[in-house]
Amino acid sequence: MPIRNVKMGKNVHYHDENLLNLYGCTIGDNCKIGAFTEIGPCKIGANVNIGAHCFIPEGITIKDNVFIGPGVVFLNDKHPPSYGLWRNERKTNIRKGAVIGGGAVILPGVEIGQDAIIGAGSVIVNSVTSGDLAYGNLVSNAAELKKKEEKYYKLCMGSWNKLRYLEVKVAQLRECLKKGS
Numbered sequence: 001m002p003i004r005n006v007k008m009g010k011n012v013h014y015h016d017e018n019l020l021n022l023y024g025c026t027i028g029d030n031c032k033i034g035a036f037t038e039i040g041p042c043k044i045g046a047n048v049n050i051g052a053h054c055f056i057p058e059g060i061t062i063k064d065n066v067f068i069g070p071g072v073v074f075l076n077d078k079h080p081p082s083y084g085l086w087r088n089e090r091k092t093n094i095r096k097g098a099v100i101g102g103g104a105v106i107l108p109g110v111e112i113g114q115d116a117i118i119g120a121g122s123v124i125v126n127s128v129t130s131g132d133l134a135y136g137n138l139v140s141n142a143a144e145l146k147k148k149e150e151k152y153y154k155l156c157m158g159s160w161n162k163l164r165y166l167e168v169k170v171a172q173l174r175e176c177l178k179k180g181s
Protein backbone atom coordinates (compact mmCIF):
# COMPACT_ATOMS: atom_id res chain seq x y z
CA MET A 1 0.00 0.00 0.00
CA PRO A 2 1.78 3.13 -1.17
CA ILE A 3 1.92 6.85 -0.52
CA ARG A 4 1.30 8.70 -3.77
CA ASN A 5 0.96 12.37 -4.60
CA VAL A 6 0.71 13.42 -0.93
CA LYS A 7 1.60 16.82 0.46
CA MET A 8 3.11 15.65 3.72
CA GLY A 9 3.70 18.06 6.63
CA LYS A 10 6.69 18.03 8.95
CA ASN A 11 7.17 15.35 11.57
CA VAL A 12 4.31 13.13 10.43
CA HIS A 13 4.55 9.77 12.17
CA TYR A 14 3.63 6.36 10.74
CA HIS A 15 5.25 2.99 11.21
CA ASP A 16 5.57 1.69 7.69
CA GLU A 17 4.47 3.39 4.49
CA ASN A 18 3.84 -0.03 2.91
CA LEU A 19 0.98 -0.48 5.37
CA LEU A 20 -0.80 2.73 4.30
CA ASN A 21 -2.76 3.79 1.25
CA LEU A 22 -2.51 7.57 0.99
CA TYR A 23 -3.15 9.38 -2.27
CA GLY A 24 -3.83 12.97 -3.30
CA CYS A 25 -4.19 14.22 0.27
CA THR A 26 -2.61 16.99 2.31
CA ILE A 27 -1.44 15.97 5.77
CA GLY A 28 -0.58 18.68 8.34
CA ASP A 29 2.44 18.80 10.63
CA ASN A 30 2.84 16.43 13.57
CA CYS A 31 0.09 14.03 12.53
CA LYS A 32 0.12 10.36 13.52
CA ILE A 33 -1.35 7.74 11.19
CA GLY A 34 -1.94 4.14 12.24
CA ALA A 35 -1.37 1.11 10.04
CA PHE A 36 -3.86 -0.09 7.37
CA THR A 37 -5.44 3.32 7.00
CA GLU A 38 -6.59 4.72 3.67
CA ILE A 39 -6.77 8.46 3.05
CA GLY A 40 -7.99 9.78 -0.30
CA PRO A 41 -7.91 13.30 -1.72
CA CYS A 42 -8.78 15.37 1.34
CA LYS A 43 -7.22 17.87 3.71
CA ILE A 44 -6.05 16.85 7.17
CA GLY A 45 -4.93 19.61 9.58
CA ALA A 46 -1.98 19.63 11.98
CA ASN A 47 -1.61 17.49 15.13
CA VAL A 48 -4.29 15.05 13.99
CA ASN A 49 -4.18 11.54 15.41
CA ILE A 50 -5.61 8.91 13.07
CA GLY A 51 -5.92 5.38 14.41
CA ALA A 52 -5.27 2.15 12.56
CA HIS A 53 -7.77 0.75 10.01
CA CYS A 54 -9.47 4.07 9.21
CA PHE A 55 -11.08 5.02 5.91
CA ILE A 56 -11.06 8.71 4.98
CA PRO A 57 -12.12 9.23 1.36
CA GLU A 58 -12.45 12.32 -0.84
CA GLY A 59 -14.79 15.01 0.42
CA ILE A 60 -13.81 14.93 4.09
CA THR A 61 -12.06 17.88 5.77
CA ILE A 62 -10.39 17.37 9.11
CA LYS A 63 -9.13 20.39 11.04
CA ASP A 64 -6.25 20.69 13.56
CA ASN A 65 -5.99 18.68 16.79
CA VAL A 66 -8.69 16.17 15.89
CA PHE A 67 -8.46 12.69 17.41
CA ILE A 68 -9.75 9.79 15.33
CA GLY A 69 -9.85 6.39 17.03
CA PRO A 70 -9.14 3.10 15.28
CA GLY A 71 -11.47 1.76 12.60
CA VAL A 72 -13.37 4.99 11.96
CA VAL A 73 -15.14 5.06 8.60
CA PHE A 74 -16.10 8.31 6.85
CA LEU A 75 -18.53 7.92 3.95
CA ASN A 76 -18.93 10.32 1.03
CA ASP A 77 -21.69 8.86 -1.18
CA LYS A 78 -25.04 8.72 0.63
CA HIS A 79 -26.97 6.97 -2.16
CA PRO A 80 -24.52 4.78 -3.99
CA PRO A 81 -23.85 4.24 -6.74
CA SER A 82 -24.32 7.88 -7.64
CA TYR A 83 -21.59 7.77 -10.29
CA GLY A 84 -19.80 10.80 -8.82
CA LEU A 85 -22.94 12.92 -8.31
CA TRP A 86 -22.18 12.88 -4.57
CA ARG A 87 -19.56 15.51 -5.35
CA ASN A 88 -22.43 18.03 -5.69
CA GLU A 89 -23.72 17.19 -2.19
CA ARG A 90 -22.70 18.65 1.17
CA LYS A 91 -19.24 17.69 2.33
CA THR A 92 -18.19 16.42 5.75
CA ASN A 93 -16.32 18.78 8.08
CA ILE A 94 -14.63 17.79 11.30
CA ARG A 95 -13.86 20.92 13.28
CA LYS A 96 -10.84 21.61 15.51
CA GLY A 97 -10.27 19.41 18.53
CA ALA A 98 -13.15 16.99 17.86
CA VAL A 99 -12.75 13.44 19.18
CA ILE A 100 -14.18 10.49 17.24
CA GLY A 101 -14.30 7.19 19.11
CA GLY A 102 -13.12 3.92 17.60
CA GLY A 103 -15.38 2.18 15.09
CA ALA A 104 -17.64 5.19 14.49
CA VAL A 105 -19.28 5.57 11.09
CA ILE A 106 -19.74 9.14 9.89
CA LEU A 107 -22.41 9.52 7.17
CA PRO A 108 -21.82 12.04 4.35
CA GLY A 109 -22.45 15.77 4.71
CA VAL A 110 -22.34 16.11 8.48
CA GLU A 111 -20.39 18.60 10.52
CA ILE A 112 -18.78 17.55 13.77
CA GLY A 113 -18.37 20.76 15.78
CA GLN A 114 -15.29 22.02 17.57
CA ASP A 115 -14.31 19.85 20.56
CA ALA A 116 -17.37 17.61 20.10
CA ILE A 117 -17.00 13.98 21.23
CA ILE A 118 -18.37 11.01 19.29
CA GLY A 119 -18.72 7.75 21.24
CA ALA A 120 -17.15 4.52 20.04
CA GLY A 121 -19.22 2.59 17.52
CA SER A 122 -21.67 5.42 16.87
CA VAL A 123 -23.40 5.93 13.55
CA ILE A 124 -23.55 9.67 12.99
CA VAL A 125 -26.27 10.76 10.59
CA ASN A 126 -26.74 14.38 11.70
CA SER A 127 -24.36 17.21 12.50
CA VAL A 128 -23.14 17.49 16.07
CA THR A 129 -22.79 20.94 17.62
CA SER A 130 -19.55 22.25 19.15
CA GLY A 131 -18.64 20.77 22.50
CA ASP A 132 -21.50 18.28 22.38
CA LEU A 133 -21.29 14.58 23.20
CA ALA A 134 -22.98 12.17 20.77
CA TYR A 135 -23.04 8.40 21.04
CA GLY A 136 -25.11 5.42 19.99
CA ASN A 137 -26.74 4.32 16.82
CA LEU A 138 -28.73 6.95 14.89
CA VAL A 139 -28.76 9.20 17.94
CA SER A 140 -27.95 12.83 17.25
CA ASN A 141 -26.66 14.13 20.55
CA ALA A 142 -27.08 14.02 24.31
CA ALA A 143 -29.02 17.31 24.45
CA GLU A 144 -31.56 15.95 21.96
CA LEU A 145 -31.91 12.73 23.96
CA LYS A 146 -32.67 14.79 27.08
CA LYS A 147 -35.30 16.77 25.15
CA LYS A 148 -36.93 13.50 23.99
CA GLU A 149 -36.96 12.20 27.58
CA GLU A 150 -38.58 15.42 28.81
CA LYS A 151 -41.20 15.27 26.05
CA TYR A 152 -41.98 11.63 26.92
CA TYR A 153 -42.18 12.53 30.62
CA LYS A 154 -44.63 15.39 29.88
CA LEU A 155 -46.68 13.07 27.66
CA CYS A 156 -46.85 10.45 30.42
CA MET A 157 -47.72 13.06 33.04
CA GLY A 158 -50.41 14.43 30.73
CA SER A 159 -51.99 10.99 30.37
CA TRP A 160 -51.62 10.36 34.11
CA ASN A 161 -53.44 13.60 34.97
CA LYS A 162 -56.24 12.78 32.50
CA LEU A 163 -56.58 9.33 34.09
CA ARG A 164 -56.74 10.83 37.60
CA TYR A 165 -59.38 13.35 36.39
CA LEU A 166 -61.50 10.51 34.93
CA GLU A 167 -61.14 8.50 38.14
CA VAL A 168 -62.44 11.46 40.19
CA LYS A 169 -65.32 11.97 37.74
CA VAL A 170 -66.29 8.27 37.89
CA ALA A 171 -66.21 8.39 41.72
CA GLN A 172 -68.47 11.49 41.71
CA LEU A 173 -70.86 9.79 39.28
CA ARG A 174 -70.98 6.68 41.47
CA GLU A 175 -71.76 8.91 44.47
CA CYS A 176 -74.61 10.62 42.55
CA LEU A 177 -76.03 7.28 41.43
CA LYS A 178 -75.90 5.99 45.03
CA LYS A 179 -77.74 9.08 46.29
CA GLY A 180 -80.30 8.78 43.46
CA SER A 181 -81.10 5.15 44.23
Ligand SMILES: CC(C)(COP(=O)(O)OP(=O)(O)OC[C@H]1O[C@@H](n2cnc3c(N)ncnc32)[C@H](O)[C@@H]1OP(=O)(O)O)[C@@H](O)C(=O)NCCC(=O)NCCS
Nearest residue numbers: 069070100101102103117118119120121122134135136137
Ligand atom coordinates in the same frame (compact mmCIF):
# COMPACT_ATOMS: atom_id res chain seq x y z
C1 LIG B 1 -18.95 8.23 24.73
C2 LIG B 1 -17.98 8.17 25.89
C3 LIG B 1 -16.96 9.31 25.78
C4 LIG B 1 -18.82 8.33 27.15
O1 LIG B 1 -18.03 8.19 28.26
P1 LIG B 1 -18.66 8.46 29.73
O2 LIG B 1 -19.21 9.85 29.76
O3 LIG B 1 -17.64 8.09 30.72
O4 LIG B 1 -19.93 7.51 29.74
P2 LIG B 1 -20.31 6.32 30.72
O5 LIG B 1 -19.35 5.19 30.56
O6 LIG B 1 -20.55 6.90 32.06
O7 LIG B 1 -21.70 5.84 30.09
C5 LIG B 1 -22.88 6.63 30.19
C6 LIG B 1 -23.98 5.86 29.48
O8 LIG B 1 -23.74 5.91 28.06
C7 LIG B 1 -23.61 4.59 27.52
N1 LIG B 1 -22.50 4.67 26.55
C8 LIG B 1 -21.24 5.07 26.78
N2 LIG B 1 -20.52 5.04 25.65
C9 LIG B 1 -21.35 4.59 24.69
C10 LIG B 1 -21.19 4.34 23.30
N3 LIG B 1 -20.04 4.55 22.69
N4 LIG B 1 -22.27 3.90 22.61
C11 LIG B 1 -23.46 3.68 23.22
N5 LIG B 1 -23.67 3.91 24.55
C12 LIG B 1 -22.62 4.36 25.26
C13 LIG B 1 -23.29 3.72 28.71
O9 LIG B 1 -23.73 2.40 28.49
C14 LIG B 1 -24.08 4.41 29.81
O10 LIG B 1 -25.44 4.06 29.69
P3 LIG B 1 -26.37 3.91 31.00
O11 LIG B 1 -26.42 5.28 31.62
O12 LIG B 1 -27.68 3.47 30.42
O13 LIG B 1 -25.69 2.90 31.85
C15 LIG B 1 -17.19 6.81 25.89
O14 LIG B 1 -18.01 5.74 26.33
C16 LIG B 1 -16.62 6.44 24.53
O15 LIG B 1 -17.29 5.87 23.65
N6 LIG B 1 -15.31 6.83 24.35
C17 LIG B 1 -14.57 6.60 23.12
C18 LIG B 1 -13.40 5.63 23.41
C19 LIG B 1 -12.57 5.40 22.18
O16 LIG B 1 -13.07 5.09 21.12
N7 LIG B 1 -11.27 5.59 22.29
C20 LIG B 1 -10.40 5.47 21.12
C21 LIG B 1 -8.96 5.44 21.53
S1 LIG B 1 -8.50 3.82 22.08
